[in-house]
Amino acid sequence: MPTASPAAESPASARIGSDIDYDRFLDCIHCGLCTASCPTYLETGDENNGPRGRIYLMRAIVDGRLDLTPQVERHLDLCLDCRACETACPSGVQYGRLIEPFRASQRHADAAQGRAKNADWFHRLILYGLFPYALRMRLALLPAKLMQWLRIDRLMERLGLINLLPLRLRRMQRLLPKLKPGGPMLPEFLPAIGPKRARVALFTGCVADAVFRHTHWATARVLQQNGCEVVIPRAQVCCGAIHYHSGADTPALRMAQTNAATFDAASVDAVIVNVAGCGSMLKDYAHVAHELDPGNDELASRLGQFVSKVRDVSEFLAELGLVTPPGEIKLRAVYQDACHLVHAQRVREQPRDLLSKIPGLQVIPMMEPEICCGAAGSSNLTEPEMSDRLIERKLKNLLETNPHVIVTGNVGCSMQIQAALRAAGRDVWVAHPMELLDLSYRREKPPV
Ligand code: SF4
Numbered sequence: 078m079p080t081a082s083p084a085a086e087s088p089a090s091a092r093i094g095s096d097i098d099y100d101r102f103l104d105c106i107h108c109g110l111c112t113a114s115c116p117t118y119l120e121t122g123d124e125n126n127g128p129r130g131r132i133y134l135m136r137a138i139v140d141g142r143l144d145l146t147p148q149v150e151r152h153l154d155l156c157l158d159c160r161a162c163e164t165a166c167p168s169g170v171q172y173g174r175l176i177e178p179f180r181a182s183q184r185h186a187d188a189a190q191g192r193a194k195n196a197d198w199f200h201r202l203i204l205y206g207l208f209p210y211a212l213r214m215r216l217a218l219l220p221a222k223l224m225q226w227l228r229i230d231r232l233m234e235r236l237g238l239i240n241l242l243p244l245r246l247r248r249m250q251r252l253l254p255k256l257k258p259g260g261p262m263l264p265e266f267l268p269a270i271g272p273k274r275a276r277v278a279l280f281t282g283c284v285a286d287a288v289f290r291h292t293h294w295a296t297a298r299v300l301q302q303n304g305c306e307v308v309i310p311r312a313q314v315c316c317g318a319i320h321y322h323s324g325a326d327t328p329a330l331r332m333a334q335t336n337a338a339t340f341d342a343a344s345v346d347a348v349i350v351n352v353a354g355c356g357s358m359l360k361d362y363a364h365v366a367h368e369l370d371p372g373n374d375e376l377a378s379r380l381g382q383f384v385s386k387v388r389d390v391s392e393f394l395a396e397l398g399l400v401t402p403p404g405e406i407k408l409r410a411v412y413q414d415a416c417h418l419v420h421a422q423r424v425r426e427q428p429r430d431l432l433s434k435i436p437g438l439q440v441i442p443m444m445e446p447e448i449c450c451g452a453a454g455s456s457n458l459t460e461p462e463m464s465d466r467l468i469e470r471k472l473k474n475l476l477e478t479n480p481h482v483i484v485t486g487n488v489g490c491s492m493q494i495q496a497a498l499r500a501a502g503r504d505v506w507v508a509h510p511m512e513l514l515d516l517s518y519r520r521e522k523p524p525v
């Protein structure tokens with residue numbers, strides 16, 4: 078039975094965060110063991126920008142001992158929701174389940190006062206109107222492709238014309254990777270190669286399908302090589318993370334329901350995801366339903382059945398047992414952990430184990446592999462200063478390994494790292510683990 082805040086009894090029960098299960102705050106014993114794993118603490122050295130400090134601030138607000146002043150709000154806004162503090166915490170504090178509902182509550186309060194942060198043009202047109210729709214994204218990227226092809230983007234950069242764009246559009250333009258032909262849309266069904274071992278459904282998402290479709294193809298081919306029939310439901314939609322994390326509850330819940338109905342989890346052995354951020358959201362659907370529509374047990378149970386089938390592709394292949402990839406890839410690779418894979422889904426060893434099975438591939442360990450690269454959902458657009466500091470730190474650690482290829486299991490990290498490499502004038506291939514496995518199965522040469 079969730080416990081209410083002591084202050085929730087009072088007429089001020091509408092205060093921000095008062096609907097959070099108070100026991101979650103009490104799990105924190107203030108030991109501080111999480112502090113050194115927190116990127117924003119490491120960068121600022123300010124306890125209020127670390128997990129322990131933020132838990133203290135949120136609890137004090139819920140208790141009515143502290144007002145949500147702009148300064149307090151700043152400490153909380155700066156949190157990347159990377160959840161590194163969760164894997165570091167010996168007390169099992171579910172930090173994500175404190176900061177996420179707290180932020181949702183904060184946004185509801187803002188909206189009630191007519192100052193909703195998610196009502197500006199950027200949220201309405203870009204985050205909600207463009208990113209979650211693969212087709213719109215593909216159409217919007219056509220002029221960008223043309224600009225890249227004609228090198229107009231580089232010219233605009235050189236002449237400083239890019240600086241005429243609003244900051245967030247400028248950052249979006251700089252984040253956009255070199256757009257490759259991703260191949261045709263994946264069909265609705267791909268057969269297993271060799272004896273059938275499983276039937277799986279592939280989640281293709283929105284931005285990932287528009288920008289990284291080649292990774293989806295690689296993932297599907299790797300699954301086929303491992304004896305999997307792959308179904309790719311056409312009616313699937315965005316995972317809803319963009320909406321959920323910015324307080325747009327109704328569309329987030331609608332997307333969760335659509336995906337659960339579309340994937341028909343009972344008909345497959347697993348729903349496969351190759352993007353850490355989407356996988357983390359899909360695995361959280363039952364909790365999201367419980368939070369956004371409390372008391373609707375039928376919905377929570379339906380979403381729970383879907384969640385029980387969701388697997389990151391590396392997690393699934395490790396469970397299934399990888400068919401040994403035959404082709405040699407003689408490269409030095411460095412693997413960097415995506416926060417929503419290692420911290421939110423606790424998938425740490427599986428991608429490394431899969432990569433270690435590729436003949437000739439040398440996987441070099443790096444410093445701080447689990448410290449956020451600064452992509453953090455849309456933080457690279459909304460918190461540019463912290464994002465820049467973190468990617469600088471990440472790039473230094475990555476390049477110290479002198480890699481031919483940087484491997485990561487999340488499109489957000491991939492875009493962030495590629496943009497930093499371009500800005501630094503470094504030409505290093507950035508790939509998903511499935512792209513390397515795919516090359517090995519196909520005995521093809523890597524592009525470096
Ligand atoms: S969140 Fe966990 S590690 Fe951090 S201070 Fe609280 S109990 Fe300690």
Ligand code: SF4
Pocket residue numbers: 114115116117118126127128131155156157158159160161162163172
């Ligand atoms: S989620 Fe990440 S940034 Fe936020 S407090 Fe935890 S470790 Fe720090």
